Amino acid sequence: MPELPEVEVVRRGLDTWVAGRTIESVTVLHPRAVRRHLAGPADFAARLAGRTVLAAGRRGKYLWLPVAEGSEALLAHLGMSGQLLVGEADRPAEKHLRARMTFTDAGLDLRFVDQRTFGHLMVADLVPDAFGRVGTVPGPPAGHVPEPVLHIAPDPLEEAFDQEAFYQGLRRRRTGIKRALLDQSLISGVGNIYADEALWRARLHWARPTETLTRTEVMGLLLAVREVMGAALAVGGTSFDALYVNVNGESGYFDRSLDAYGRRDEPCSRCGTPIRREVFMNRSSYSCPRCQPRPRRARV
DNA sequence: ACAACGCCCTGAGGGC
DNA sequence: TGCCCTCAGGGCGTTG
Numbered sequence: 038m039p040e041l042p043e044v045e046v047v048r049r050g051l052d053t054w055v056a057g058r059t060i061e062s063v064t065v066l067h068p069r070a071v072r073r074h075l076a077g078p079a080d081f082a083a084r085l086a087g088r089t090v091l092a093a094g095r096r097g098k099y100l101w102l103p104v105a106e107g108s109e110a111l112l113a114h115l116g117m118s119g120q121l122l123v124g125e126a127d128r129p130a131e132k133h134l135r136a137r138m139t140f141t142d143a144g145l146d147l148r149f150v151d152q153r154t155f156g157h158l159m160v161a162d163l164v165p166d167a168f169g170r171v172g173t174v175p176g177p178p179a180g181h182v183p184e185p186v187l188h189i190a191p192d193p194l195e196e197a198f199d200q201e202a203f204y205q206g207l208r209r210r211r212t213g214i215k216r217a218l219l220d221q222s223l224i225s226g227v228g229n230i231y232a233d234e235a236l237w238r239a240r241l242h243w244a245r246p247t248e249t250l251t252r253t254e255v256m257g258l259l260l261a262v263r264e265v266m267g268a269a270l271a272v273g274g275t276s277f278d279a280l281y282v283n284v285n286g287e288s289g290y291f292d293r294s295l296d297a298y299g300r301r302d303e304p305c306s307r308c309g310t311p312i313r314r315e316v317f318m319n320r321s322s323y324s325c326p327r328c329q330p331r332p333r334r335a336r337v
Numbered sequence: 338a339c340a341a342c343g344c345c346c347t348g349a350g351g352g353c
Numbered sequence: 354t355g356c357c358c359t360c361a362g363g364g365c366g367t368t369g
Contacts, residue, residue: 039362069346098363117363118347133347153346155363212340221364228362278349281362298362318341321360 039117041192041226042266043274043281043289044098047121050284051093051102054123055147058140059089060104070135070149073185074159084160085111085138091177097192097225101161101183108163112183113149119156122148123284152280161185168197192226193262204255207247213336214250214258215243215322227262230275230298233323235261237297243315243322244335268294297323 063082065071074081088104090111095101100121101110113121122131126139126146136149136158149158161183168191191197206223207214217223218232227235236243238261241254250258269275273289277299282288292299296306301314305325315322317337 043362072345114363116346117361151346152348153361153363155346210339216340219363230362275362277362319343320362 040228042269046274046283048093048095060085061139061141063138065136067135069154073157099186110183112161116155118153119151189221189225210247213244217247233298234265240328242329245332246336
């Protein structure tokens with residue numbers, strides 16, 4: 038479940054259904070699911086067995102479950118098609134079930150299902166956050182994040198997110214604004230859908246050179262990112278099909294509220310002009326030709 | 338250091 | 354029916 042609101046929906050589900058439980062056993066059904074756990078599937082499973090899940094953390098699209106005793110966490114990235122599902126342990130196996138863990142105290146299990154296998158699981162060390170100046174970082178322990186998460190910036194729903202640093206970072210870049218929004222080292226959690234939605238709300242074209250953006254435009258864009266993500270979160274995220282679901286397998290319905298993404302040739306909800314689709318970075322970009330005019334000097 | 342590309346996968350859907 | 358093409362919400366490693 039790709040972007041920040043969908044990952045946050047999953048995090049909340051894990052906090053409700055998994056935090057406080059003790060892991061009994063872990064089974065890896067497809068080694069590619071733990072390819073970034075370099076010590077291998079057996080080590081992955083052995084490290085988790087017997088440990089108690091303390092909470093559920095998230096930064097951008099990364100999710101993690103800190104476990105008791107030792108500063109480690111089960112780290113997950115859902116990639117394009119990953120799901121973390123909680124349910125009755127004796128239900129049938131899903132077609133793309135990649136890993137499974139049982140708990141000592143309930144008839145539930147946690148499953149990692151991933152059709153395209155771009156997602157992954159690993160056990161990672163918790164280390165002090167590189168961005169931990171102000172605000173809170175999801176713990177425990179407070180101010181710590183998994184080591185593989187160190188290189189990404191805080192996401193716009195975190196207190197640690199620094200608007201001024203984002204603006205200054207954009208000024209230094211020589212690229213287009215959508216590419217910058219998708220760059221997780223500048224701002225994390227934004228993917229193709231919410232990039233297009235936020236740019237539509239802020240009336241900015243995706244190829245606008247970052248160094249030409251004014252402070253007012255950048256702050257307006259950040260407000261748009263927060264608003265669209267907040268609205269999506271309130272209705273359980275965006276699902277186009279059964280691939281994107283919460284831990285209980287339920288879909289969100291923000292797809293009904295999208296203004297740009299996927300709306301090729303449909304009227305812009307602000308001005309009525311048909312929404313255009315353009316290919317960029319081998320992906321689709323949707324925008325309103327009138328509200329978001331192409332800049333004279335576009336940077337793709 | 339930064340920017341941009343190709344690739345890692347599976348499956349659905351359209352055209353022929 | 355089958356084949357081939359395109360498309361799909363992400364990120365990493367490599368190249369320039």
